[in-house]
Amino acid sequence: MADNIDFILKRRSIRIFEARPVEEGKITTLLQAGMAAPSAMNSQPWEFVVVTEESILQRLRAAMEYGKMVAPLVIVPLGSPKVASNFSAETFWVQDCVAAVENILIAAANIDLGAVWVGVYPRQRRMAAVREILNIPADTFPLCLLHIGYPAEQKPPHTKYKPQRVHWQLYESTRRYTKKPIHHMIDKIIKKA
Numbered sequence: 001m002a003d004n005i006d007f008i009l010k011r012r013s014i015r016i017f018e019a020r021p022v023e024e025g026k027i028t029t030l031l032q033a034g035m036a037a038p039s040a041m042n043s044q045p046w047e048f049v050v051v052t053e054e055s056i057l058q059r060l061r062a063a064m065e066y067g068k069m070v071a072p073l074v075i076v077p078l079g080s081p082k083v084a085s086n087f088s089a090e091t092f093w094v095q096d097c098v099a100a101v102e103n104i105l106i107a108a109a110n111i112d113l114g115a116v117w118v119g120v121y122p123r124q125r126r127m128a129a130v131r132e133i134l135n136i137p138a139d140t141f142p143l144c145l146l147h148i149g150y151p152a153e154q155k156p157p158h159t160k161y162k163p164q165r166v167h168w169q170l171y172e173s174t175r176r177y178t179k180k181p182i183h184h185m186i187d188k189i190i191k192k193a
Contacts, residue, residue: 009157011106014114017071017149021052026111030075030148033107039096045089046097049076049134056133060145063129067118071147076134077101079121079141094121097143104146114151120144 031048039045051057051074061068077100079093089096101117108115120126120142130142164175 006157007110008106009159011109012114012155012158013116014149014151014153014155015069015116015147016151016153017069017114017147018152019072020150022073022113022149026113027073027075029111030104030107030113033103034075034077034100037096037099037103039099040088040092041086043084043086043089043092043096045079045081045084045093046100047078047080047083047140049078049136050074051076051134059133060130063133064118064120064126064145067145067147069116069118069147071149073148075104075146075148076120076130077104077143077146078136079143080139082139093141094143101144101146108148112150113148114153115146115148118145118147 027050031050034048035044035046051060052072057071057074060074061070077097079089079097081089081093084093105115105117120130121144127142130136130145131138134142136142
């Protein structure tokens, strides 16, 4: 592992958290990191809902089959073309908001917090539940839930680098992969949404 990217490699999915709250200053730092992300044509098509109230956190946990983590903080990034600075958000809000999410996850790991990403978009049932719980309008899209807190589990930094997945100059279509192509799995997931 290269020393100069250790700040990225220490980002791990943390699912067990201490009960203590995350300080407001750290929450602001996470949001600043998120809003520092690149976006298509600098459209910045994001808004964020910050949830620390336990009754709302409980409702979010109940609505998500894979989001049962008990964290003192959930940040919900929203794709919001209406607040974007230009039309590119209508096409690229997902990519833009994902960049913001990754910034938040990396920042959390570097200010002694843990975090995990729970997908919401494009699953219609999940989106409807989050919209209802958080009073999000129909023209604004909840991307995911970021459960954040002080970690009660430790995971060492690691890399997922696989050199066999790197193609130099041209794509090598003769490579053999042992797993089914990902598009079959994606089709199944979308059909269930």
